[in-house]
Amino acid sequence: MHIPATLVRGGTSKCWLFNQVDVPGDRGDLERLLVAAYGATDPVELDGVGGATPTTSKAAVVGASPEPGIDVDYLFAQVGLGTGSVEWTSNCGNCATGVALYVVTKGMVPVTGDRTRVVMRNTNTGAVLEGLVDTAGGVVHHFGRQTVPGTRAGGVGVGLTFRDPAGGTTGSLFPTGEPAQNLRVGTAEPVRVSMVDAGAPVVLIDAVSAARTGAEPLERISADVPWLRAVRHGAASLMGLLQPGEAPGDAVPKVGLVGPSVPYTTTLGERVAAEAHDVSVRMLTMNAPHPAIGLTSAVAVAAAGLAEDSVVSRAASGPADGWLRLGTPAGVVAVRCSEVRDGLPHRVTVQRAARLLADARIYVPETGAPRAA
Known part of the structure; x- marks a missing residue:
């Protein structure tokens, strides 16, 4: 069998996008199809269209939304590497960026002048996002000059805004009721963390309290993966993300280090001065160092930065006001919180x-075909 699909780069991720009319509606059948199409039983995804890294083994199913005021719904899938499974509990802002351009290009949302607004709902989490797509001259563009940290390649500009991101999963910006607290993992000394729910559930470690900087090279973060996973798993139950008896996973909460700004060199060899950013951030994507930062993680860092006692405010030497500049392995990512009321941002924007x-037909082995009714 074969299915139509579109490959899109959104920010620093690549994602295959599927129209919901072309794929199974049953989640189990859809998972089998994606595993077969991506070759996801193989960690290098050689016999499939997967990209063999967490940031390039992603998918989204897109369709018109029945909800008034929302243009499209999209279901995000993080396809496992060598696991033969798909993780369905999270969202991806970079893929949402690609979804916004895709639906304008495919005519699912009409062009409305120099900027076209797309309102999207992530059905995994219920999050609502706005994509402001550059349609200068009232036309769709296939190429552009907007760049993002992590690649020198240009693309079509998309301003991505998360609406009311706080508490989307747990009901609270700080699910434990505290902007920061000590967390003991195993027999090690406790570390200071902020457990945050904005954009996605995230546990942010005070790098200094963990004898780190938050600006470590990716090789050092790779060595820290077992420890970071332990922190993630320890925080999951405290954040109310696990059912009784359920084993913790490696998708949520997202986990990373936050430290003061320091001079460093990006993965592209560019020097970044300490004055060019407010905090240093290093995150995991699943169980690998993120080459930049996931946008949902960036939202969580920015939202936590509004609270005076959070690990982000401590690293930044005070609460953020408006834009917060994140020093990531790929470069500086600026995030803006606006319409802040009672300490909660109602809009968080990243450019x-x-x-x-590519538009393609993916040939899927019969093992990925939907089951007969």
């Missing part, structure tokens, strides 16, 4: 870029 790379 991104996207490009449609």
Whole structure:
């Protein structure tokens, strides 16, 4: 069998996008199809269209939304590497950037002048996002000059805004009721963390309290993966993300280090001065160091930065006001919190870029075909 799909780069991720009319509606059948199409039983995904890294083994199913005021719904899938499974509990802001450009390009949302607004709902989490797509001259563009940290390639500009991101999963910006607290993992000394729910559930470790900087090279973060996973798993139950008896997973909460700004060199060899950013951030994506930062994680860092006692405010030497500049391995990512009321941001915006790379037919082995009724 074969299915139509579009490959898109959104920010620093690549994602295959599927129209919901072309894929099974049953989640189990859809998972089998994606595993087969991506070759996801193989960690290098050689016999499939997966990209063999967490940031390039992603998918989204897109369709018109029945909800008034929302243009499209999208279901996000993080396809496992060598696991033969798909993780369905999270969202991806970079893929949402690609979804915004995709639906404008495919005519699912009409062009409305120099900027076209797309309102999207992530059905995994219920999060609502706005994509403001560059349609200068009232036309769809296939190429652009907007760049993002992590690649020198240009793309079509997309301003991505998360609406009311706080508490989307747990009901509270700080699910434990505290902006920061000590967390003991195993027999090690406790570390200071902020457990945050904004954009996605995230546990942010005070790098200094953990004898780190938050600006470590990716090789050092790779060595810390077992420890970071232990922190993630320890925080999951405290954040109310696990049912009784349920084993913790490696998708949520997202986990990373936050430290003061320091001079460093990006993965592209560019020098970044300490004055060019407010905090240093290093995150995991699943169980690998993120080459930049996931946008949902960036939202959580920015929202936590509004609270005076959070690990982000401590690293930044005070609460953030408006824009917060994050020093990531790929470069500086600026995030803006606006319409802040009672300490909660009602809009969090990041400037991104996207490009449609290919329209294709993916040939799927019969093992990925939907089951007969």
